[in-house]
Amino acid sequence: MLRQPVTCREAVGLLAVEGGRLLAGGTDLFPALGDRPPGLLIDLSRCADLKGIARTPTHTRIGGGVSWSEIGAAALPRGFAALQAAAREVGSVQIENRATIAGNLCNASPAADGVPPLLALDAEVELTGAAGVRRMPLAAFIIGNRRTQVRPDEVLSAVLVPHALADAGSAFCKLGSRRYLVISIVMVAATLLRGQDGRIAAARVAIGAASAVARRLERLEERLIGEAAPVPVTEDDLAALSPIDDVRATAAYRIDAAREIVGRALRDAWSAAHA
Numbered sequence: 001m002l003r004q005p006v007t008c009r010e011a012v013g014l015l016a017v018e019g020g021r022l023l024a025g026g027t028d029l030f031p032a033l034g035d036r037p038p039g040l041l042i043d044l045s046r047c048a049d050l051k052g053i054a055r056t057p058t059h060t061r062i063g064g065g066v067s068w069s070e071i072g073a074a075a076l077p078r079g080f081a082a083l084q085a086a087a088r089e090v091g092s093v094q095i096e097n098r099a100t101i102a103g104n105l106c107n108a109s110p111a112a113d114g115v116p117p118l119l120a121l122d123a124e125v126e127l128t129g130a131a132g133v134r135r136m137p138l139a140a141f142i143i144g145n146r147r148t149q150v151r152p153d154e155v156l157s158a159v160l161v162p163h164a165l166a167d168a169g170s171a172f173c174k175l176g177s178r179r180y181l182v183i184s185i186v187m188v189a190a191t192l193l194r195g196q197d198g199r200i201a202a203a204r205v206a207i208g209a210a211s212a213v214a215r216r217l218e219r220l221e222e223r224l225i226g227e228a229a230p231v232p233v234t235e236d237d238l239a240a241l242s243p244i245d246d247v248r249a250t251a252a253y254r255i256d257a258a259r260e261i262v263g264r265a266l267r268d269a270w271s272a273a274h275a
């Protein structure tokens with residue numbers, strides 16, 4: 001059965017009364033269902049208040065129902081370059097036209113391409129439920145492989161990006177077994193803010209598909225502060241990662257690849273910070 005609310009509140013009301021599963025683009029949900037019947041689906045695609053990207057005094061607000069195509073094509077400050085590059089690499093154009101930012105975050109795959117760029121922007125998620133609206137850092141929202149803090153009666157209504165890093169240099173680097181329509185072997189987003197003195201004033205480096213949850217490389221970030229250019233990436237910088245062997249790559253290959261593409265993302269972000 002399908003319900004098609006036209007506002008987020010209506011969707012939350014349906015969830016509270018009837019239960020069911022939220023459906024956005026369906027590009028994760030339907031493949032995961034396989035031949036099983038979906039049960040009650042609450043289709044969010046008609047909720048106008050989940051659409052649109054807006055600038056508030058403190059944040060850029062990306063509606064949970066915004067598609068990757070819309071993010072890729074939006075006029076956003078240069079700090080969003082990594083997010084926009086990731087948006088253009090989610091599957092294919094057909095997938096990007098359907099698939100949403102909230103679906104990517106709520107599905108919480110370790111290989112979700114949207115997560116590292118948003119971690120590298122200090123993004124928060126806004127969750128709207130029967131009890132009201134709450135916010136939390138994206139870093140706290142995803143708690144494991146396919147596990148998040150979203151409650152059964154909640155909709156991820158928006159992603160909020162503070163303005164602090166909006167003018168930073170930013171880059172995304174994805175390694176897959178081919179260029180498009182590919183799940184990441186490992187991917188990295190880097191954000192580097194250039195200070196008045198020309199040195200690195202703030203650094204965020206986030207890496208996905210190299211642990212159960214995408215994570216920031218805080219040790220490396222600390223080493224970058226005050227430098228005149230990105231420092232070489234060491235084994236110690238990657239010590240917090242816990243990649244697995246799977247059909248796409250071995251854990252050892254993922255670490256090797258991570259070291260290389262973290263370096264590339266940092267160089268690209270630093271060059272973008274000078275543009």
Ligand SMILES: Cc1cc2nc3c(=O)[nH]c(=O)nc-3n(C[C@H](O)[C@H](O)[C@H](O)COP(=O)(O)OP(=O)(O)OC[C@H]3O[C@@H](n4cnc5c(N)ncnc54)[C@H](O)[C@@H]3O)c2cc1C
Pocket residue numbers: 021022023024025026027028029030031044064065089090091092095098099100101102103104105106107111112113114150154155156157181182183184
């Ligand atoms: C061929 C193919 C290629 C792909 N390639 C990539 C890729 O390269 N990179 C990548 O990261 N992903 C890829 N994906 C996965 C997928 O397209 C993305 O994760 C996408 O962003 C999911 O969004 P969706 O709107 O389709 O989510 P859906 O499938 O509709 O939903 C996913 C999950 O999130 C929940 N949900 C959806 N919206 C909300 C909301 N607002 N609030 C709370 N819960 C919600 C749903 O209930 C469901 O559990 C690919 C998928 C396919 C089929």
